[in-house]
Every structure is written in C-alpha cells, then in structure tokens.
Amino acid sequence: MKAAVLRRYDPELSNNELVTYQEIPDPDPPTGEEVLIRIRAAGVCRTDLHMISGRDLGIPVASLPHVLGHENAGEVEAIGEDVQGFEIGDKVLCYPFQSSGDSLPERYGIDSQANIRITPGINASGGFCEFVKFPQRSLIKVGRDANLNELAPLGDAGLTAYGAVRKLMGHIRPQDHVVVVGVGGVGHLGAQLLTRLTPGKIFAVDPRESARNLVNKTGIKNCFESLEELDFLKQGDKSGVRAVIDFFGEEKIPNQALDLLANQGRYIAVGTGGEVRVSTAELVAREISIVGSFVGTFTDLVEITKLTERGDLKSEVSTYPLSEVNRALHELADGKVVGRAVLVPD
Template sequence: MKAVRVHAYGKEPSLDEVDEPKVTGPFDVLVEIGAAGLCRTDLHVIEGQWADIQNPQLPYVLGHENAGWVREVGSAVHNVAPGDAVIAHPLVTCGLCIPCRLGDDSHCEDAVFPGLNVDGGMSDLLLTNARAIVKLEANLQPIQVAALADAGLTAYHAVRKAQRLLTPGTHVVVIGSGGLGHIAIQALAATTPATITVVDRSEPALELARSVGSHHTVNAAEGSEKLLREVQDITEGGAHVVLDFVGEHSTPEQGTAMVRNRGSYSCVGYGGELRIPTIELVSREIEVVGNLVGTYKDLVELMALTAQGKVTLETTTYPLSAVNDAIHDLESGNLVGRGILVPGS
C-alpha cells in the first residue's frame, strides 16, 4: 500500500510502498482510509519536536486525523462491522488504567498515538482498535470529518472545559480563526450563549470567522495597543474566557491581558511561552488552562453536532501523492481551513 513516511527529521516525508497492516488482536480494527487531515502538529513531528516525547522508530507513517471505512475487525469487536463509515480517535488506549476508567482516555497511561509514535493514517490503511472508533451517522462521509479527529476534537475539548464560565451575558475571545479556531467558534455558538469575538491577523480568516458564528472580529495586524483597546471595548472590560489557538509570538501575553479579573486564559496552540508575574495571577484571580486532545466522549458529542449541521469544516483537498504541496501551503499560510489528504485520488 501507499504511505507517507518520515525517514529523517528536518526532511520532507516521502510516499512509500509498504506492507499492509494485519488484524491480529481481538479488538483490532483495520480501516480503509477515506481522508487524513494535515495538522500543524505534523509539521512539528517532521521538525523533530515530538521525537523525545513520543520516541518513534523511524521511518514511520504520518497521520493522526483519520476517517474511512472498516475493512476488517478482530473477533471481539462488536461496535462496528466491515463497511461502516467511521472516524478514529487519535489515541489507541488501554481501557484499564485509572485515567481511562475515569473517562480521561486522552491521558491513558498505556496509549499509542498513530502518526506520532506508531504508523498513522496518511496511507491506504490504518490499524487501530475498537476503543478508538466512532461510527458515523448516515449523513456523514469520512472526507467531511477527518480533520475533526484532532483539530475539531481539541477545539471542542477546550470549549467544553470553558462552558462552565460562559453563562448568558459573558464574553469569549478566540485568538486564531484557522483550522482549530473556526471549529471552536461553531462549537461555542452551538453550545454556549456567550458573545464571541475573534482575533486574527488575516482578513480571509476573519471573514471565515464571521461566516461561522462570530459576533465581532478584530484584526490583530493593526498593532497590539489598538487590539487590546478594541477587545476591552467589545467585552466591556475584558473577556470571561480567552481561547488561544496560536500560543506563540505575542498571543500568550495579549491573551492574558484580554482576560478580566477572575477570568480564564485557555491555551490550545503551542510553540511559544507564557510569562506572567505571580502577583498578577493572585491579585486578579485569573486562571491559566492547558488543553490537550479531547476524550472519546468529546468525539462522540462532536460527531453529533456535525451530523446536526452545527459544525462544518472549511477544507482543501489534496491527493496523497501531493502531501508535500499541502505541507508547503500550510507552512506558508496559504491554506485556509484544514488540508485533507485523500488516498487513491
């Protein structure tokens, strides 16, 4: 089968011919990939940023946002059958550790992470297990939802954690209306009564934000001081929650400055650092929240919202063979929404 593999960090991945994975365990699920999302995390993987954290053995197959159709299942699998359209949670978890038993499966103590430490889904086939698979409603196709397996799931997870603070009359600011941000805007509009303000440096991204549910937009390219004044005016003194989908350059500093006293700065993007005097944390009673990928339950809820038409993806599709074109478009900022790789196209 065809597969996109990383052979060396800092170098472009290549499209290789590799052996097909086989079902060997009772809970195995073999998925014929219909679509695989391209994520900024894939760029960080290629750069080697995850090497010491995930310790993969090179070469291995990229792709942690995967959807397709079940081809074959192990003897103990009863939740899906061959032919079912499915989306795969990015983690393959054990189900036995304390985090799994608490429903915190994204912190499983014995998980593997296809696309980060074992072979992923930028290929014709993906081997995963029954705990990771969500069957799609009849009105959904893999190409519509693949990027929701991580980008959407992470965005939804951050929104779910913020919901307790977003009561009627509150304000939420979303920094970054890209692949994750535009999903979070829809999830906020669908599940909270908060007024949504979106900050981005790109006018096309702000237009996308307006089209999916933002009440206000602010162009960050006009300078930090003007940005903060506008946000303060719109939010009447500061946001109750700031969701930062950039997490680098000046956004952590700006994000914490946008939060009102007793508010929450919730960071999803990464690559930068957050510096804040401890006296400010104490005197303003603000909280700082980190967000990893969501849980299996989060993915089930997100698929329900998607099937109801309340969450949709802005995407650009590429054949699997054009993976490096897609990567270059993402790196250069020419990709609006999410890049989707389609095997066999």
Template sequence: MKAAVLHEYDEHFTRDEIVRYEDVADPRIDTPSDIIIRIGGAGVCRTDLHVVEGIWRNIAGIQLPYIMGHENAGWVEEVGKAVTSVKPGDAVICHPLVTSGHCLACRRGDDMHAAESRFPGINADGGYAQYLRSGERALIKLPKTLAPKDVAPYTDAGLTAYRAAKKASRHLLPGQKAIVIGAGGLGHIGIQVLRALCAADIIVVDRSSEALALARHCGADHVVLADEGMMSQVKDLTGGKGAEAVIDFVGEGNAVAQGLEMTRDGGFYYIVGYGGKVEIPTIDMITSEKTIVGNLVGTYAELVELMELADRGKVTLTTREYRLEHANQALKDLHHGHIHGRAVLIP
C-alpha cells in the same frame, strides 16, 4: 499499500520532498481488538509540521522512516476476533488514542492520560496511507450524513477545539464575552462550538482578513485584526475589563501575553496552541484571580458529542482536499499559511 513516508527530519522546512510516496507493508491485526481501517481522509495538522521539524523526536520516541497522520476516518476493512461493535464496511472516525481501557484513567473516560496507549501518527504509524491499524475502543460509527473525508480533522483539531470551547461554555452567561485568538484550522471550529453551546458574545482576533471573514461565517459577533490597534479595539468591545473567557489557539509569539491581558479579573484563559511560554508574576495571579487552563485533545465521549453537533449541522469543517500522492504540497501549503480551515489527504 501506498503511503507518504517521512524518512528524515527537516528543521527549517527547506526540502522539496518532505515525505516520499512509496509502497510499504500493509498493517496487520496484532491483537484480538485490533481493526484495520481503509482510510477515507487523513487530516494535515500543524503538529505534523512539528514532527517534520523534529520537535517530537524525543517526546514520542519516533523512529524513522515513519508515517504521519493522527486525524483519521474511513471504513472498517478487517477486524480482530474479539471485535463485536463494528464490522467490515462500516464508516468510522477514529479517536486519536488507542487504549486498552483497563487503567483507572481509561475507566474514568480520561483517554488522553491513559497509562498505556498508542497514538497513530504520533508514536506509531498513522493515516498518511491507504490503511491504518486502530483499535475497537477508538472507533465511532459515522451517521450517513457524514463522509469520512469530510470529518477526519475533527479527530484532533475539532476535538481539541471542542474540549476547550466546552470548558469555557460551562461558565459563560448570556451577554458575557468570549475571545478567540486565531480563526484558523482549530479556531473556526471553536467559534462554532461556542455558538452552539452558549450565548456569550464571541470576539475573534486574527492577523488574516481571510481568517476573520471565515470567523464571521462561523458565527463571530465581532472580529478584530491583529495589528497595532488590536488591544484598543478589544478593550472597547469588552467595556475595558476584558473577557470572561479567552481561548488561545495560537499559543506562541506575543499571543500568550496579549491573551492574558485580554482576560478579565476572575476570568479564564484557555491555552490550546503551543510553542510559547506562559509568564505571569505570582502577585498578578493572586490579585487578578485568573485561571489558566491547558487543553490536550479530548475524550472519546467528547468526540461523540462533536459528531452529534456535526450531524445536526451545528458545526461544519472548512477543508481543502489533496490526493495522498500530493502530501508534500499539502504540508508546504500549511507551512506557508495558504490553507484556511483544514487540509485533508485522500488516498
């Protein structure tokens, strides 16, 4: 099969050829529950940029050469002998983690903390290819209204945004304030989820006017350009007290400190983006009673819920399509901030 393969890290993202489009061996059925997916779409994620930069080499045990791509959807091509829930030809979306289902975390539905798991595109070959090996337990059948290329980024970007917004929606009352920091690939999904699940006023902060226009389209009540006057505008919009919930899809630079400042006393700060540090004096934690919540992708059940919203048209993805052989261009465009929404590779 054809695949876009990473052969060496590029810490500063300076090479012309980041991945190499080449022939590789087809994936094979190894266990009775394995399934081979014919890829219909593979999302290009900022985590992929971090993989290229070598950030994940000691975290996930990546061995080069390696195929990225952890946001995958397509059609069932081949099934192991124990598979009964899907058949060849079925359109499916893949939960990013392939788990056995036997450990206690799996039985509780907490897939991301499974004792044993395989994460295609992170610690195993992923979907920047024509075919992918996944597992029966990871697959969700797609309704006829949804095509694989249109939903692939939901498996990480969408699911992560859904998990954080769902947590926030559980305590947001009508008229309360929710601030979303970053209206890009994850943020534009999180805005729509908040709009679908609660009646809070949604305030979106971003440094890009194009991203803020997308935020408006996705249901934001107010948008704020991240400039010198940002904190003053946010203060005015929240009555000087901050928001009951802040969802930070940036998580680096000064976004973390500003996000905590935007969170009102007794409020919740949800951290999704990463790369920075959360630094707050313990006395401030005590006196403000703010809650800081981390978010790691999401569960299988949450991906089912997100597909239900997508099927109903409550959440839609803004995507830009690239052929698989143009993976280098997609990665460069993402690195340089030229993509609003999500990029998708199509074999």
C-alpha cells in the same frame, strides 16, 4: 500499500519533499478486537509539521522512518474474530488514542492521559496511507451518508477545540466577551462551538484574511486582525474579557491575552511556542486562571461528530490526493490552507 513516510527531519521545512510517497507493506490481518480500516480521509495538522521539523512535542514520538497522520476516517475493511458492533463496509471516525482501558485515567474517560497509550501518527504508524489497524474501542461508527472528508479533522482539530470550549462551559455568562485567537483549522471549529454552547459574545482574532473570512461565513461577525484592536474592551466602563482561547500560543500573544482579561478571567492555552509570564501577586489579586488544554475525550468526539452530522458544526476542509501530500504540507506551512487540509488516498 501507498504511504507518505517521514524519513528525515527538516527543521526549516525547506525541502520540496518533506515526506516520501512510496510503497510499504500492508498491515497484518486483524485479530481479536482489532479492526482494519481503509483510510478514506486523513487530516493534516500543524503537529505533523512540528514532527517533520523535529520539534519537541512534550510527548514521546516514533523513531524514523515513520508514517504521519493522527486525524483519520475510513471504512471497515476487515475485522478480528472478537469484534462486535462493526461490519465490513461501515464508515468510521477514529479516536486518536489507543489504550487498554484498564488504567485509572482511562477509567475516568481520559485516554489521552494514560501512561501507556498508542497514538497513530505520533508514536505509531498513522493514517497517511491506505490501511491502519485500530482496536474497536477507538472507533465511532457514523452514518452511511457521512462525509468522511469533513469528519476526519474532528479526530484532533475538533476534539482539541471541544476540549478547550468545555473548560469554559459554565464560566461564560450572557454579558461576557470571549476572544478566540487563531481561527484556522482548529479555531474555526472552536469559535462555532463557543457560539452554540456558551451565551457570551464572541470575538475572533487572526492576522490571515482568509481565516477571518472563513469564520465570518460561520456566523462570527466580530473579526479582527490583532489583539491590539480589542483594547476598546478594557476602556471606559469595560473591564476586559471573560475568557481567551488561544489557538496560536506563540510570541507575545499569551501575555497580550492576559492583559486583556477581566478580573477572574480565564486564559485557555491550546497553541504552543510562546511563554506565559505573570507574577504570583497579579495572579492572586486579579484571580485569573491560566489553563492548558490538550485534547478531548472519546465521548467528546462522539458529541462533536453528532453535531457535525446534523449540520450544527461545519468543518471546512481543503482536500488533496495522498500523492500530493508534500503540496498539502507546504501550503499548510505557508498559511495557504483554508480550514483543514485533508488527504484522500488515490
């Protein structure tokens, strides 16, 4: 089968060929509860760029050579003898974590925190190829008419956005202001979810005009280029914002976000690369919360899939043939991708 293979790290992402498009062996036939998926759509994520650059993700990753791709959707190609509920030809969305279901975190429904887990594209071969095997417990069957290009990014981008927004449900009141920093591939989903699941007024911040235009199309009208433009939310009788979801997380943004919070406000860190600096005295006196958000659960993915299938959540995608994977990666690195880049096997 054809695949895009990471063969060497490129810290500056300067090589034209970041991954090699080549032929590799097909997976072995599925056995037991395994399902062989013909990949029809694979989302391209900044995590893929981080892995290409050799950046520390804070979690174990595969050695090289390695096939990237952790946002996957496709069709059932073959099934093991113990598989139930799936048939050849079924369209499916793939949950990005594979585990036995036996550990305590998994029994709480938090597969992403299981000590022993497989994440295709991260510590196992991923979906930048034609076929991948998944256990049946990691698959969500979708409708025959489902658009797999739109659904594939939900496996990480949507799941990440939903996981962050869920941490604010019950915290946001109708009179509150909420800021979303970074409204690209993940953030444009987060902003939409906030408008549908919380009652506050949403403000979107992104230096890229294309990203602001994208989220504006989804109904978010208060769009700004920088956090400095939101200083008016702390002036006069305004006390600041109830929450900030930070999908950038780099440079000075985290601490700017903390300054913008009202007392008892909540900062949700999703993007990484920067630092949060706050004294314990300020933390206590203002009663602010700083929360990291990694991803969501299997049931979260079921819920956002339903929202997308019925049209309540719009996943904006830009598609590329798998053979043009390097163009997709470079355009993502250069900020030229609108929404989420999705690879489609040729």
